[in-house]
Amino acid sequence: MYAHASSLHVRKAVAIAVIGVAMLFAFVALTQRADAKAKVHLPVVKKGPKGLAFYKPPKGLPKQHGTLIWARKAGGLVPLTDAKSTKLVLYSSRTTQGAKDAISGSVSVPKGKPPKGGWPVITWAHGTTGVADVCAPSRDFAGNPNVTGETYINNDLNAWLRAGYAVLRTDYEGLGTPGKHPYLIGTSEGRSVVDIVAAARQLDPNISKRYLIAGHSQGGHAALFAAGLASSWQPKLKLRGTVAFAPASHLLDQASLLPLLTSPSGLTALATMILDGASTQSSAININAILSDEVLPFYPLLQSQCLGRLGQSDELGGIPPSHLERSGADLSALNPVLAAMNPAVKTAAPILIPQGESDTTVFPNFTSQLKDELIGLGDQVTYKTYPGTDHVGVVTAGEADALAFFQQMLPGR
Numbered sequence: 001m002y003a004h005a006s007s008l009h010v011r012k013a014v015a016i017a018v019i020g021v022a023m024l025f026a027f028v029a030l031t032q033r034a035d036a037k038a039k040v041h042l043p044v045v046k047k048g049p050k051g052l053a054f055y056k057p058p059k060g061l062p063k064q065h066g067t068l069i070w071a072r073k074a075g076g077l078v079p080l081t082d083a084k085s086t087k088l089v090l091y092s093s094r095t096t097q098g099a100k101d102a103i104s105g106s107v108s109v110p111k112g113k114p115p116k117g118g119w120p121v122i123t124w125a126h127g128t129t130g131v132a133d134v135c136a137p138s139r140d141f142a143g144n145p146n147v148t149g150e151t152y153i154n155n156d157l158n159a160w161l162r163a164g165y166a167v168l169r170t171d172y173e174g175l176g177t178p179g180k181h182p183y184l185i186g187t188s189e190g191r192s193v194v195d196i197v198a199a200a201r202q203l204d205p206n207i208s209k210r211y212l213i214a215g216h217s218q219g220g221h222a223a224l225f226a227a228g229l230a231s232s233w234q235p236k237l238k239l240r241g242t243v244a245f246a247p248a249s250h251l252l253d254q255a256s257l258l259p260l261l262t263s264p265s266g267l268t269a270l271a272t273m274i275l276d277g278a279s280t281q282s283s284a285i286n287i288n289a290i291l292s293d294e295v296l297p298f299y300p301l302l303q304s305q306c307l308g309r310l311g312q313s314d315e316l317g318g319i320p321p322s323h324l325e326r327s328g329a330d331l332s333a334l335n336p337v338l339a340a341m342n343p344a345v346k347t348a349a350p351i352l353i354p355q356g357e358s359d360t361t362v363f364p365n366f367t368s369q370l371k372d373e374l375i376g377l378g379d380q381v382t383y384k385t386y387p388g389t390d391h392v393g394v395v396t397a398g399e400a401d402a403l404a405f406f407q408q409m410l411p412g413r
Contacts (some may be wrong), residue, residue, distance in 0.1 A: 020100075020366055030350055045202070046068035046069070047070060047072055048072040048090060054062065054088060055176045057090060057102035057178070065092050065100075065233075066091065066195040066199055067092040067198075067199065069102060070090050071087045071089045071142065072087065073088070075141070076139070076141030077141055077151055081106035082110070082161040082162050083111070084112075087107050088104065088106055089104070089106065090103070096102070096185060107168050108157070109166045110161045110165065112413075115164065117208050120410045121167075122160050122213075123196055125216075125220070125222035126150055126153070126171075127215075127220075129379075131277070131303070132302065132305060133176050134146040134148070134305075135306040135348055136176030137175075138169070138176060139171075146305065147306060148308075149310075152395070153352055153397075156396075160406070162351050163413065167201050168196045172192045174233045182280040184229075184251065184273075185277055186345075190228065191226075192217070193225075195233075197237055198234055210238045210410055211410070212243070213227055213239065213242040214402065215245065215246065215247070215378060215404040217247070217391065220362075223243065224243050227239065228347050231348065239348075239349045241405060241406070243351070243354070243406070244343075244393050245353075247353065248362055250366045250369060251274060251338045251341045252335055261322050263320055264313065264318050268295070268324055269317055272291070273302060274338075274341075275290060275324075278334055278337040280334050281337050281380070288297065289326075290331070291324065294319055295324055298310070298316050309408065345374070349380075349409070351379055352382045352384070352401065353370075353382070353384070354401060354402065356393055357388065359390055359394065367383075368383070
């Protein structure tokens with residue numbers, strides 16, 4: 001009997017030991033799986049070099065567009081006050097000709113704990129700053145002699161951060177980084193706006209794949225083109241909506257109005273930049289044969305100065321737009337490129353277009369025409385106008401409507 005009891009105790013002890021060992025192995029296995037999972041999700045981010053060397057991409061760019069190349073802490077005027085952190089990023093994209101390219105920008109994440117699924121994203125497309133490298137918003141700093149003027153949007157960007165959105169800001173192709181900036185070339189802009197979302201997710205795993213697009217002026221134009229190519233260019237990301245404040249449109253139609261604009265105007269600087277952007281798409285566009293002798297001496301300044309300086313009265317702003325082109329200029333190669341710049345795109349995500357009624361840079365009649373074209377393509381468009389509001393003022397006037405739209409399409413916190 002005692003022998004039997006003793007044997008029973010031994011068997012129980014052995015069983016307990018076996019169970020204990022099994023539990024230990026199970027715990028180790030779970031820990032290893034958790035560690036492996038953690039290692040998979042923790043991104044390895046290469047630290048970018050200091051100074052302007054950050055903008056010089058390494059040899060052998062990534063094959064996949066939207067790949068993070070490197071990042072570092074942002075400085076100057078780039079950090080947003082309501083962000084937990086703002087990082088400069090360099091990421092891969094593709095030119096309209098299909099060549100591998102590197103684009104600079106910044107990524108700001110909100111303070112606090114991210115929601116389930118990560119911080120929803122607003123990828124911001126900036127307005128016209130210029131076409132020179134010094135005009136890249138991510139290069140801006142206090143006392144900058146080449147003022148970009150982009151800080152006017154900071155109140156809105158900070159409000160979006162407080163509402164629980166990660167805010168991404170591309171510089172666009174050729175702004176800050178090598179190569180020319182294809183000003184108002186929609187495919188180039190759109191790829192830059194969308195690819196930064198994919199790159200940001202490699203920087204911070206708490207950034208969601210769900211995103212919104214927003215932009216003003218040139219950026220409104222870029223936002224619409226980005227919306228049009230989003231589902232095919234970055235199919236793993238989920239676009240929920242687009243806000244295009246006073247988007248540039250109908251460039252070919254506006255070119256025909258130049259002879260009517262006989263007073264000196266900053267529009268001459270914009271028109272010269274549009275011509276420069278178009279020339280990046282066709283070697284048949286001969287700038288020297290199109291620009292007048294009055295404008296041509298200022299043309300090289302586009303590669304060293306920003307819009308604010310170019311538009312002054314002692315430079316292009318002192319020349320009437322009607323004097324832009326030389327008499328009898330052959331525009332046969334230019335006009336098809338201008339026509340292709342119109343952002344009448346097809347997209348499944350809803351669109352909000354805020355437009356100031358007193359805008360003399362992006363004229364309301366062209367934006368209304370664009371709205372009709374988008375609806376004709378089957379897009380879901382909400383068009384809001386603001387009386388007495390000019391081109392820059394529409395961003396402030398339309399902020400509440402934009403934020404309400406964002407929260408309806410993709411809630412923040």
